[in-house]
Amino acid sequence: MTRDYYELPKSTLIMRFLWKCAGGDRYLLERSTYSDQIKYMCLGGIVFATGAMAGLAGGYAFYTIFEPRGSAIENPIDAQTVILALFFGVIWGLMIFNIDRFIVTSTGKGDGTEAITIGELKSAFPRIIMGIIIAMTISKPVEIRMFKTEIDIKLREKQLEQQADYQAKVDKTYSDREKLLEKEFGNIAKERNDLNERIKNSEKEYIDQLNGRVEGSVPGDGKLAGALKAKLDDLTNQLKEFDVKNGKNLAELNKRKEELRTAKEKERNNNEKIANGLDGLLERIKIAHEVSGFWISLFITLLFMAIELTPIFFKLMLTKTTYDYLAENRDELIKAENGIEVRYDYYKDKQGIERHLIINHEADKLMFEKIKISEIQRELTNYAVSKYKERELKKIDDNLEDYIKNINE
Structure with missing residues (x-):
């Protein structure tokens, strides 16, 4: 968009892709400020990176589970399992990517200030729990890959003891x-x-x-x-x-x-x-904890938790900017276009919480028309019944004997 006082740089393909990852609206971002564009690009980069790491971790975990069993030291790579692991890794990465994208887009802006309040944490708590679970599933396969050499030696010792x-x-x-x-x-x-x-x-x-x-x-x-x-x-x-x-x-x-x-x-x-056969994912995770120790293992897990939870806290800390006002204006225009009126904090419920009154004018208009048509139909039916009654009464007045005779028969 061309302005005399402010000109935005043209968005690149990568920037637009990362906007999409963060759930940003390209139409609004290209009409807002450069800082808004960078914020959503960075947010999308974190979401994409998390999905990519999840794919790599999931693929490695799949390969570890289904690879042919052999010596922990001398165990050649199996091509067929690698292909299956790559396929599973892509599917798993896309799943985590979509979950993260949903978490980020559904978090909202909180109260629109940089401070994270208790109320905001309560509302974001389910998303934080989901993020923690995802971070742990990503961190463990990465951890066993980081300490693979030490794990292989320890695992081979256990295999010999098992023999x-x-x-x-x-x-x-x-x-x-x-x-x-x-x-x-x-x-x-x-x-x-x-x-x-x-x-x-x-x-x-x-x-x-x-x-x-x-x-x-x-x-x-x-x-x-x-x-x-x-x-x-x-x-x-x-x-x-x-x-x-x-x-x-x-x-x-x-x-x-x-x-x-x-x-x-x-x-x-x-x-x-x-x-x-003593070469499964669970055994490697146990040995990884033995090799790395409690603190290093905890540090790796916390690192992935920080990466996973950053978008959530990032959005709670964002202040309202041009993009948010444009988004609110867009929403109000769409509501108005479709005849939806929202009267904010209009009434209090039984718990004393302020609620919005939603009026759907298009639906109300259609309902009004249906009601009126129904009322007219009732009036017409009543009128037709009354006319029919008058006609039958006239027949009885003119031919009373015939009417009584028909009843007796």
Whole structure:
């Protein structure tokens, strides 16, 4: 708009985009002051930046949740998850952007002064709570990305501890199962183990005698060696007879033992996979709190809260300027154009609060017309009924006998 006393610089595409982000009216801003334009441009920049940060944080959180599990140190980037995370990040960023835009545009100007009163805080309290929640959802993914190196090291230590604990549990579990299995088959396994142990001892005595390792005896294949050989053969025969006698039960026992060992090895092979599963978003947030400490974590959260809540407090602190008066004039013109009258602070309700009286002249006019038409219709109907009554009375006066006859029939 051209003025002799004041000329505004032409608005750029970026400036108009940021005005739109802040919910500003381009038509009015191009007719107000340069300071109004800068205020709404900065406000829109904060809203846009918050949405962009929310998109990045949401995308990173999505990737952390759905990425393939592996070693916290050596975990390559998965392209498919990256594409999905980018898509989700854009959707999440747009959601937060629209919520922030709604919060900013619905906050209003408060009382139009720089001071923030208790009443203004009360009215803005729901929006402040929403802003705090949004700030926390943005800050946590950013926090775990900031301390990613330290978190990865700590997380890898936990994964290794998890592997060791799981392996110990697997060994104990299957050892207990094997003991229960042997107990189920009674003394068969114990007797066979005892026979095997006696055979081993007897074989050792026989070999020691042959090699001259037994003190007080003549080395070589003598009478003592023969006796030891006979004892060894006897025990071996007892083992064969035992196996023949209990072959079926022993085969079943060995089969089930082998099944247990196979299952145990399978579980041990799953050890690393299960330990690598300890790499979720919640675990990383916990470690981030351990690594950063309470104060640093709180500082990061408060920083994002400040960014998120700045537009709300910014609008409450704004004084009325040319843009606001133009906006009020626009609103009044639109009301007048549509026949809407507002009588401010016209009456007090039951609680003593002053209320506005809203008069919709267009609606009142239409209602008045409808009422009048309805009244005329009633008058015409009454007149028609009265005329009909007069005509019927005349018929009765002229032909009374015929009327009575028709009634009796």
